[in-house]
Each structure stands twice: as C-alpha cells, then as structure tokens.
Amino acid sequence: MAAVSLKNVTKKFGxxxxxxxxxxxxxxxxxxxxxxxxxxxxxxxxxxVAGLEEVTSGEVSIGDRVVNRLEPAERDIAMVFQNYALYPxxxxxxxxxxxxxxxxxxxxxxxKRVLRAARILELTxxxxxxxRELSGGQRQRVAMGRCIVRQPKVFLFDEPLSNLDxxxxxxxxxxxxxxxxxxxVTSIYVTHDQVEAxxxxxxxxxMDQGYAAQIGTPLEVYEKPATTFVAGFIGSPSMNFLxxxxxxxxxxxxxxxITHLPLPEGGFPRHGGREVVLGIxxxxxxxxxxxxxxxxxxxxxxxxxxxxxxxxxHFGEDKTSLTIRLPAVHHLDKNTVLPLRVLSKxxxxxxxxxxxxxxxxxx
Amino acid sequence: MVEHRxxxxxxxxxxxxxxxxxxxxxxxxxxxxxxxxxxxxxxxxPLLPGSHLVENYLRALSLGxxxxxxTVGQMMLNxxxxxxxxxFGKIAISLLAAFAIVYFxxxxxxxxxxxxxxxxxxPVEVRIxxxxxxxxxxxxxxxxxxxxxPLIASATATFLFRQFFMTVPDELCExxxxxxxxxxRFFFDILLPMSRTSIAALFVILFIYGWNQYLWPLLITTHExxxxxxxxxxxxxxxxxxxxxxxxxxxxxxLAMIPPVLVVLFMQKQFIRGMTETEK
Numbered sequence: 143m144a145a146v147s148l149k150n151v152t153k154k155f156g157x158x159x160x161x162x163x164x165x166x167x168x169x170x171x172x173x174x175x176x177x178x179x180x181x182x183x184x185x186x187x188x189x190x191v192a193g194l195e196e197v198t199s200g201e202v203s204i205g206d207r208v209v210n211r212l213e214p215a216e217r218d219i220a221m222v223f224q225n226y227a228l229y230p231x232x233x234x235x236x237x238x239x240x241x242x243x244x245x246x247x248x249x250x251x252x253x254k255r256v257l258r259a260a261r262i263l264e265l266t267x268x269x270x271x272x273x274r275e276l277s278g279g280q281r282q283r284v285a286m287g288r289c290i291v292r293q294p295k296v297f298l299f300d301e302p303l304s305n306l307d308x309x310x311x312x313x314x315x316x317x318x319x320x321x322x323x324x325x326x327v328t329s330i331y332v333t334h335d336q337v338e339a340x341x342x343x344x345x346x347x348x349m350d351q352g353y354a355a356q357i358g359t360p361l362e363v364y365e366k367p368a369t370t371f372v373a374g375f376i377g378s379p380s381m382n383f384l385x386x387x388x389x390x391x392x393x394x395x396x397x398x399x400i401t402h403l404p405l406p407e408g409g410f411p412r413h414g415g416r417e418v419v420l421g422i423x424x425x426x427x428x429x430x431x432x433x434x435x436x437x438x439x440x441x442x443x444x445x446x447x448x449x450x451x452x453x454x455x456h457f458g459e460d461k462t463s464l465t466i467r468l469p470a471v472h473h474l475d476k477n478t479v480l481p482l483r484v485l486s487k488x489x490x491x492x493x494x495x496x497x498x499x500x501x502x503x504x505x
Numbered sequence: 506m507v508e509h510r511x512x513x514x515x516x517x518x519x520x521x522x523x524x525x526x527x528x529x530x531x532x533x534x535x536x537x538x539x540x541x542x543x544x545x546x547x548x549x550x551p552l553l554p555g556s557h558l559v560e561n562y563l564r565a566l567s568l569g570x571x572x573x574x575x576t577v578g579q580m581m582l583n584x585x586x587x588x589x590x591x592x593f594g595k596i597a598i599s600l601l602a603a604f605a606i607v608y609f610x611x612x613x614x615x616x617x618x619x620x621x622x623x624x625x626x627x628p629v630e631v632r633i634x635x636x637x638x639x640x641x642x643x644x645x646x647x648x649x650x651x652x653x654x655p656l657i658a659s660a661t662a663t664f665l666f667r668q669f670f671m672t673v674p675d676e677l678c679e680x681x682x683x684x685x686x687x688x689x690r691f692f693f694d695i696l697l698p699m700s701r702t703s704i705a706a707l708f709v710i711l712f713i714y715g716w717n718q719y720l721w722p723l724l725i726t727t728h729e730x731x732x733x734x735x736x737x738x739x740x741x742x743x744x745x746x747x748x749x750x751x752x753x754x755x756x757x758x759x760l761a762m763i764p765p766v767l768v769v770l771f772m773q774k775q776f777i778r779g780m781t782e783t784e785k
Binding site (some may be wrong): 230 | 694695
C-alpha cells in the first residue's frame with residue numbers, strides 16, 4: 143500500500159495536448175474516482191499511473207518513488223480493464239496465478255494466494271473453467287482476483303462495470319466497495335457514471351477536457367461545484383442554469399420571472415450589476431403557497447418515476463425552461479401553474495465568462 | 506433455406522452424388538489398376554479390383570519401379586520431410602514476422618509489410634530461375650535444405666496471422682505487461698496458444714502445398730536419393746520405347762495420395778474451427 147501523487151502531469155499525443163497539468167495527492171488507502179464524460183482524458187490519466195502511457199511532463203510517484211520511467215510491472219500496481227483482458231486460453235486459476243508465476247513465486251505460495259482470493263470473490267468452484275464459460279459478473283471477479291493475488295500497492299480500475307447489466311452493476315459496485323474496506327489498498331477508479339463515482343469514491347477528480355475541474359469528496363462536489371461543468375455533470379437530471387444580472391449591490395437577482403429571490407447572506411457585492419450564471423438543482427425547488435413563491439412555473443410536461451416526479455416547464459416573460467424534481471407522485475396537468483421557492487443556501491452562482499463558482503463574500 | 510420439397514431434396518442429393526462420382530471415378534480406376542498385373546490392364550481394362558494388391562504395393566514400396574533407382578518408400582520419406590519442413594518453417598517464420606509487424610514499432614514497418622504482401626503476387630514459377638541460381642551458388646542442390654529452404658517463407662500465412670493478431674485486444678498485452686511479462690512471454694504464453702486453431706488450419710493447407718510441390722523438386726534434384734514421390738511418378742513414365750509399368754505407377758499414385766488424405770481426415774475438425782472461429 144502506498145500514496146500516489148501526481149504533480150502537474152501532462153500528456154501529449156503528437157502535438158495535441160490531452161491532459162493539461164493535473165495535480166493530486168492520493169493518500170494511502172484512499173479510494174479516488176476519476177469522473178468525466180468520454181474523451182475528457184480520464185482513462186489516459188489512469189494509464190499514465192499504470193505506466194501504459196508515457197508521461198509527457200510532470201511527475202507520477204507511487205509510495206516515495208518517482209515512477210515516470212518505470213515499466214508497469216515495476217510499479218507494483220494491478221489493473222482491472224474495461225473488457226477484463228483475461229487470458230482466454232487459461233483457466234481461472236491460471237489467469238490469477240500467471241502474474242505470480244512470472245515473478246517466480248513458489249507453487250505453494252501461489253496456490254495459497256489464489257485460493258484465498260477465490261474464496262473472497264466466491265470463485266472457488268470456477269477455478270478450472272475458462273473465461274468464456276463464465277458470466278460477465280464472474281469474469282469481472284476473475285479480473286479483480288488477478289489483482290488481489292498480486293497484493294500490489296495500488297489498484298487501478300478502468301471503467302470495470304460498464305460492460306455489465308444494470309442490476310449486476312449495482313451488485314458489483316457494492317462488492318468493490320466492500321473489497322476496498324477489507325483490503326484497504328489505495329485505489330484509483332475511472333468511470334463516467336456519476337452514481338458509481340458518488341457511492342464508491344472517498345474523493346472525486348472531475349475531469350473536463352483534460353483539466354481537473356474539481357477535486358473533492360462526493361458531497362463537496364455536489365454541494366459546492368467549482369465550475370458550471372461540474373455542476374451540470376453531477377446530479378441527475380442536471381442543474382438548471384439561468385443567465386441573469388445581479389442587482390447593483392449584488393444582493394438581488396434581476397429577472398422578469400423572479401419576484402424575490404434572496405441570495406445567500408452577504409450576496410455578491412463585487413459582481414453587483416454584472417451578468418452571472420445562477421444554478422439551481424431540480425431537487426431543490428419546493429412547492430409553496432402562492433404569496434411566498436419566488437416564481438411561477440407553467441408546466442409543459444410531467445414524468446412520473448414512482449419515487450419522484452420530474453416536471454418540465456417554463457417561467458417568466460422570456461419563457462426560460464426549467465426542470466424540477468418533486469418527491470413522491472404528483473399528477474399535474476399541462477399548463478398548471480406552480481408557485482415555487484428555493485432556499486438561498488441551495489443557490490449556486492458562477493462567473494459567466496470563466497464558468498467558475500463565485501465564492502460568497504464574507505459579511 | 507428451410508424449404509421442404511421432396512423433389513428438391515432428391516435433386517440436391519442427385520447433384521451431389523453425380524459430383525462425387527465424377528471426382529471419385531478416376532481414383533477408382535487408379536485403385537483398380539493398382540491391383541492387377543500389367544498384362545491384365547494392358548489387354549482389357551478390368552472394372553473390378555484384382556488379386557495383386559499386396560504384391561504390387563509391396564514391390565512399389567520396397568523395390569521400386571524399374572529404371573528409377575529409388576523405392577517409393579524412400580521417395581515418400583523425402584516428400585514427407587520436405588512437406589513437414591516447409592509446413593513448420595512457414596508457420597514459424599510467418600508467426601514471428603506477423604508478431605513483429607503487429608506489435609513492434611520499427612522504422613519502415615509499413616514498407617516491410619507491403620514488401621511481404623507484394624510477394625504474394627509472385628508465384629514460385631516466376632522467380633524460379635534466380636532462385637535456382639542462388640540455390641546452385643549456395644551448393645544446396647540435391648539436399649533436403651535445397652528442397653525446403655527456398656519455399657519456406659509465406660506471405661499468405663504472414664498475412665493471415667497478422668489479421669488474427671490485429672483482432673487480439675490490446676488490453677491482453679497491457680495486462681501481461683502489468684503482470685510482469687515481456688514480448689517473448691507474450692508471444693509464447695498468450696499469442697501462440699490463442700493462434701492454435703489458425704495454426705492447425707494452416708498446417709493442413711501448407712502440408713498439402715508442400716507435399717504437392719512438383720516444379721521445384723524436379724529442377725533441383727538430379728540424384729535419386731532426393732526424389733520426392735511426385736517426381737518419382739514422373740520418372741516412372743519416362744520409359745522411352747518400353748512399356749511403362751502401369752500397375753506399379755498406379756500403386757505409387759495411390760500411396761502418394763495417402764498422407765494428405767490422412768492429414769485432412771485427422772485435422773478436419775481443427776481445420777474447420779480454425780477457418781471459422783477464433784478463441785477470444
């Protein structure tokens with residue numbers, strides 16, 4: 143087990159830079175999830191830690207060793223691939239034992255480790271089967287078994303659950319979490335699935351076009367997204383963004399459809415009179431009595447999901463569209479008018495140009 | 506097609522049977538001829554097998570026909586050595602060449618690939634004179650080396666393995682690198698076992714190709730000890746004014762057919778699997 147640290151890591155393929163300087167210190171035993179849409183560079187970042195891609199500049203260290211120039215095998219890591227990459231012609235036992243055999247470990251020790259891993263992953267009865275005789279979930283477990291037996295310093299997961307069906311994905315997610323709690327090996331996990339990220343990660347690195355847009359715990363990322371990208375990417379349905387102007391003193395918003403929206407205490411005096419992006423999550427709207435509402439939503443379309451109800455509608459003179467999520471079932475007709483309110487602590491204000499979150503000025 | 510019309514079934518079977526008869530008939534004639542004495546065939550050709558089967562075949566195998574100077578047994582051994590040499594040589598070289606082309610990034614990689622690929626268009630016959638000159642200069646005429654070496658590289662097989670290797674997912678190679686293996690291990694522990702079915706299929710094709718080589722052995726063997734069985738049969742026919750020993754020639758022909766047939770029979774299953782599926 144060891145800490146992993148990235149110092150200003152960049153990656154160029156030919157002349158195109160795909161990772162623009164990512165820094166992060168991953169503590170010993172921590173489970174870090176790299177999250178982002180496809181093409182944001184998350185897999186490339188992981189592969190640089192693994193040693194499968196060269197680091198163009200910057201420093202990757204595992205433990206207290208800089209590993210930029212080391213072969214993957216010398217880095218003491220193990221990796222689970224998206225398509226599992228099991229050796230098709232070997233039995234489950236040999237798939238797990240192969241890496242140990244190469245390292246010249248004794249037969250008895252290999253057997254001990256493989257059997258132990260098989261017991262943890264409930265693979266004991268499949269040890270003599272070939273990968274193609276196994277189901278997706280079992281192959282996935284073999285791929286993890288191959289990592290466990292090596293007892294490496296770091297586990298790397300490259301979208302390991304994306305080839306499984308939805309039900310199995312939930313189950314394997316729990317198993318991975320449990321495994322991590324038992325073994326406490328530093329883990330880096332790449333995914334584009336925010337639910338996986340929120341449930342598995344101690345911390346998230348949210349990637350956007352080769353930049354680390356935000357690094358923080360799942361709750362931090364949800365509650366205080368650093369950019370509009372992070373705000374829109376985390377949470378489903380995604381956050382509503384309204385471009386509007388702040389009042390001159392930065393304490394009020396200026397929008398035709400909003401009667402009175404109290405900004406968090408102190409407001410944003412330095413951005414007074416300027417255009418900003420206001421973000422409100424669908425789940426943070428509340429039903430209220432008409433006189434208390436800050437806005438009136440005209441319902442366009444309703445989706446009843448059972449546990450909650452998604453309402454799509456518009457408000458104001460310019461018919462700004464809005465998505466809201468109400469708990470429990472609501473039967474609403476088209477063109478119903480809903481008075482809504484939002485607590486000021488649930489408002490997110492971002493700079494219009496940079497997309498960065500505007501911090502509250504302390505009163 | 507899931508049509509069940511009786512006359513259609515009859516027609517398909519009749520066509521198949523007819524095709525089979527056309528193919529089998531010459532072989533049957535050969536077989537019949539190989540079981541009679543020369544006089545019997547020369548006077549009136551019999552339709553049923555005769556009683557001299559063992560005698561004819563034994564003579565072919567142990568004594569050999571007149572004027573050839575080598576027994577069919579010896580010639581078949583030569584053919585076998587040549588066919589196996591070519592087969593194993595071609596498979597080994599093609600595997601290694603395809604491995605290099607697919608997995609290593611070296612200068613002019615594409616150039617070399619195309620160079621190999623272009624030679625596909627040049628059959629042995631086209632380059633036979635320069636090849637003969639080279640073989641003569643190397644002093645490998647009349648030797649097993651001479652029979653095998655010039656035919657040992659195969660663009661077809663290289664191309665086949667290249668296509669197969671390109672379908673092997675890159676992650677396997679990466680998984681092996683993380684497990685601590687190098688290129689040699691990857692080749693022997695992963696690629697080779699995975700190519701098993703393709704190798705079996707190629708073995709069948711290449712063995713028959715090697716066994717049926719005619720022009721090249723005819724050119725470079727002047728010594729009876731290195732005659733292959735096909736050359737032997739040709740020599741048996743060159744009798745000038747005399748009467749060719751047809752019963753022995755036919756027996757030798759039957760014998761020459763056996764090894765390729767055996768290879769096909771025994772490797773049928775692997776052959777079809779190698780042609781249709783890959784283990785992934």
